[in-house]
Amino acid sequence: MTDAMEYKLQASSLNLYYGRFHALKNINIGIRPRSITAIIGPSGCGKSTLLRCFNRLNDIIKSARVTGRILLDGADIFNSGIGLTQLRRRVGMVFQRPNPFPLSIFDNLAYGPRVHGMRDREELEMIVENSLRATMLWDDLKDRLNAPALSLSPEQQQRLCISRLVAVEPEVLLMDEPCSALDPFATAHIEDLMRKLAEQYTIVIVTHNMQQAARVSTETAFMLLGELVEFGDTTQIFQNPRQKKTEEYVSGRYG
Amino acid sequence: MKLAPTAPLPPVPASERRNAARRIRLMPSPTVTERIVVALLWAMAAITIAVLVFIIGYILLHGLPHVTWSFLTESPRRMGREGGVLPMIVGTVLVTGLAVLIAAPIGVATAVYLTEYTAEGRLTAVIRFGADCLAGIPSIVFGLFGFVFFAITLGLGLSILSGALTLALMVLPTIIRTSEEAIRAVPYAYREASFGLGSTRWQTTLYVVLRSALPGISTGVVLSVGRSISETAAVMLTAGSALGLPDSLFDSSRTLALHFYYLAQENISEANAYATAAVLVMAILAINLFAYWLMRRFIARGGHHA
Ligand SMILES: Nc1ncnc2c1ncn2[C@@H]1O[C@H](COP(=O)(O)OP(=O)(O)OP(=O)(O)O)[C@@H](O)[C@H]1O
Numbered sequence: 251m252t253d254a255m256e257y258k259l260q261a262s263s264l265n266l267y268y269g270r271f272h273a274l275k276n277i278n279i280g281i282r283p284r285s286i287t288a289i290i291g292p293s294g295c296g297k298s299t300l301l302r303c304f305n306r307l308n309d310i311i312k313s314a315r316v317t318g319r320i321l322l323d324g325a326d327i328f329n330s331g332i333g334l335t336q337l338r339r340r341v342g343m344v345f346q347r348p349n350p351f352p353l354s355i356f357d358n359l360a361y362g363p364r365v366h367g368m369r370d371r372e373e374l375e376m377i378v379e380n381s382l383r384a385t386m387l388w389d390d391l392k393d394r395l396n397a398p399a400l401s402l403s404p405e406q407q408q409r410l411c412i413s414r415l416v417a418v419e420p421e422v423l424l425m426d427e428p429c430s431a432l433d434p435f436a437t438a439h440i441e442d443l444m445r446k447l448a449e450q451y452t453i454v455i456v457t458h459n460m461q462q463a464a465r466v467s468t469e470t471a472f473m474l475l476g477e478l479v480e481f482g483d484t485t486q487i488f489q490n491p492r493q494k495k496t497e498e499y500v501s502g503r504y505g
Numbered sequence: 506m507k508l509a510p511t512a513p514l515p516p517v518p519a520s521e522r523r524n525a526a527r528r529i530r531l532m533p534s535p536t537v538t539e540r541i542v543v544a545l546l547w548a549m550a551a552i553t554i555a556v557l558v559f560i561i562g563y564i565l566l567h568g569l570p571h572v573t574w575s576f577l578t579e580s581p582r583r584m585g586r587e588g589g590v591l592p593m594i595v596g597t598v599l600v601t602g603l604a605v606l607i608a609a610p611i612g613v614a615t616a617v618y619l620t621e622y623t624a625e626g627r628l629t630a631v632i633r634f635g636a637d638c639l640a641g642i643p644s645i646v647f648g649l650f651g652f653v654f655f656a657i658t659l660g661l662g663l664s665i666l667s668g669a670l671t672l673a674l675m676v677l678p679t680i681i682r683t684s685e686e687a688i689r690a691v692p693y694a695y696r697e698a699s700f701g702l703g704s705t706r707w708q709t710t711l712y713v714v715l716r717s718a719l720p721g722i723s724t725g726v727v728l729s730v731g732r733s734i735s736e737t738a739a740v741m742l743t744a745g746s747a748l749g750l751p752d753s754l755f756d757s758s759r760t761l762a763l764h765f766y767y768l769a770q771e772n773i774s775e776a777n778a779y780a781t782a783a784v785l786v787m788a789i790l791a792i793n794l795f796a797y798w799l800m801r802r803f804i805a806r807g808g809h810h811a
C-alpha cells in the first residue's frame with residue numbers, strides 16, 4: 251500500500267447500499283491533493299453517490315448504509331475524531347443546480363462562517379470580500395451585497411455557491427456536475443475558475459461531459475453500475491484505456 | 506385572442522361539409538368551448554367577489570355610523586343597550602392573542618418534527634390522523650371539553666386563560682397542516698447546501714427551512730387568528746360572558762363575536778349589534794392586510810422567487 255499522506259482522500263473497500271440496492275461496489279480510489287480528479291460514467295452508475303460519501307452527505311438519506319473506509323489526510327472520516335460538522339467544513343460541495351439560499355448575497359456568504367460561530371461583523375465582511383475575490387465576483391457584486399442572491403444569473407449563482415464554500419475555508423471541493431445548468435460560455439468560465447482553484451484546493455468533479463473531464467482533470471475515474479472500472483491519468487484514460495468498457499464509453503460507443 | 510392567418514384550404518366536397526356541419530352542431534368548436542368556459546369561470550369568480558362585497562358592505566353600512574370614539578372606548582351599560590365595547594375588544598385581543606401564542610409554537614414544532622426530524626412511518630401517520638380528526642370536530646365540542654377540562658378539572662374557571670387554551674387546541678390542526686405544507690415546499694437543495702456547509706440539523710431547520718417557510722407559516726397563523734376572533738360557541742363555554750374589563754387572565758371576559766351574538770340573539774340593540782359586527786369585520790380586514798404587507802416585505806427582502 252502506498253503512503254496514506256500521498257492522498258488527500260482515499261477510499262478503500264467502500265460499499266454503499268440504499269436499502270437492499272447495492273449502489274457502490276468495493277470502490278478503491280485515491281485523490282491527490284491540489285489536483286482535479288474527474289468521475290465519469292453513464293447516468294445512475296453511482297458518481298453522485300460516491301461523491302457524497304466523501305462529505306458524508308449520504309448520512310441525511312435514511313436508507314443509505316456504508317461499509318469500508320475513507321481517509322481524509324490519513325484519518326478515517328467515519329470513526330476518527332473528525333465530527334460531521336468539521337468534515338463537511340473541510341470537504342465542501344457544489345451542486346448540479348446552483349442553490350444559493352433565498353437570502354441576500356452577503357447573507358449567503360456569511361451563512362457558513364455564522365453557523366460555525368463567527369459573529370464579528372468586520373471579520374464577516376472581510377471573509378465575504380475574500381471569498382468573492384476567489385471566484386472573481388467581487389468587482390461585479392461589491393456594490394450590491396444586499397441584493398437577493400436569486401436575482402443573479404445562473405453562472406453568477408454557481409460562482410456564488412463556490413464562494414460560499416470558500417468562505418468556510420475547505421480543503422476539498424466536491425463538484426457534482428457544476429456546469430450542467432450553464433451555457434457553454436459560463437461553462438468555460440467555471441472551468442477556468444476550477445483550474446485556478448486547483449492551485450489551492452483538491453477538486454473532485456463529476457461530469458457527464460467527457461470533453462470537460464478531458465479539459466480540466468489530471469486524473470479520471472470511470473464508473474459503471476456501481477463499480478470503479480478504471481482509474482488513471484486523464485490522458486491515459488482517454489487515449490489509451492486499459493479496459494474495453496472504458497474504451498467503449500470514452501469513444502461514445504456505450505449503450 | 507387572435508388567430509394567425511392561415512393559407513386558404515382546398516375545397517371540401519359537399520358530403521364532407523354536411524357531415525362536418527352535423528358534427529359541429531353536436532359539439533361546439535374548441536374556440537367556442539373555450540369562450541364558454543372562460544365566461545363561466547369569470548362569472549363564478551364575479552359571484553364570489555360580489556357576495557363578499559355585499560356582506561361586508563351591508564354590515565359596514567349598517568354598523569359604521571354607530572361606531573363612534575365613545576363606542577370604542579367605553580364599557581357597555583344596560584347589557585349593551587348603551588355604551589361601548591371596550592372590554593370586548595380587550596377580551597378578544599387577549600383570548601385570540603394568547604390562543605395563537607400558545608398554538609403557534611406547538612404547531613410549528615410539531616410540523617418541524619414531522620418533516621425534518623423523523624422518517625415517515627406509523628408515528629407520523631398517527632399524529633397526522635389525530636390532527637385531521639381534531640380539525641373536523643365542531644367548535645361547540647371543543648367548548649364543552651374546555652369547560653370540563655380547563656375550567657373545572659384544572660380549576661381555571663370561566664376565564665380568558667380557559668378560553669385561550671381551548672381555542673389553541675381548536676386552531677392547532679390548521680397551524681400544523683399549513684406549516685407542514687410550507688416546510689415541505691422548501692427546496693431540498695437548500696437543506697443540502699446548508700448541511701454541505703457543515704451546519705447541524707437544527708441550524709438548517711432554523712436558518713434555512715423555517716426562514717423560507719415563514720410566509721406559508723404566517724398564512725396558517727393568520728387563518729387561526731381569524732378563526733379565533735370569530736369563534737363564539739367555544740368561548741361562550743370557556744371564557745364566559747362577563748361584561749366588565751378583566752383584571753387578569755383568570756377573569757371571565759366576553760369577546761366581540763360573543764357580544765354580537767348576545768346583542769342580536771336577545772334583541773338587545775340592533776344598532777350596537779351592527780356596530781360590533783363592523784368592528785369585527787374591520788379588525789379581520791386589518792389583520793389580513795397587515796399579514797399581506799408583512800409577507801410582501803419579507804419576500805422582497807429575501808428575494809424568494811417562489
Ligand atoms: N436516495 C436514494 N435511494 C435509493 N436509491 C438511490 C438514491 N439515490 C440514488 N439512488 C440510486 O443509486 C444509483 C446511483 O445513483 P447516483 O445518483 O449516484 O448516480 P449518478 O451516477 O450520479 O447518476 P446521474 O449521472 O444521473 O447523476 C441509481 O441507480 C439511483 O437510482
Ligand SMILES: [Mg+2]
Pocket residue numbers: 297298299426
Ligand atoms: Mg448524479
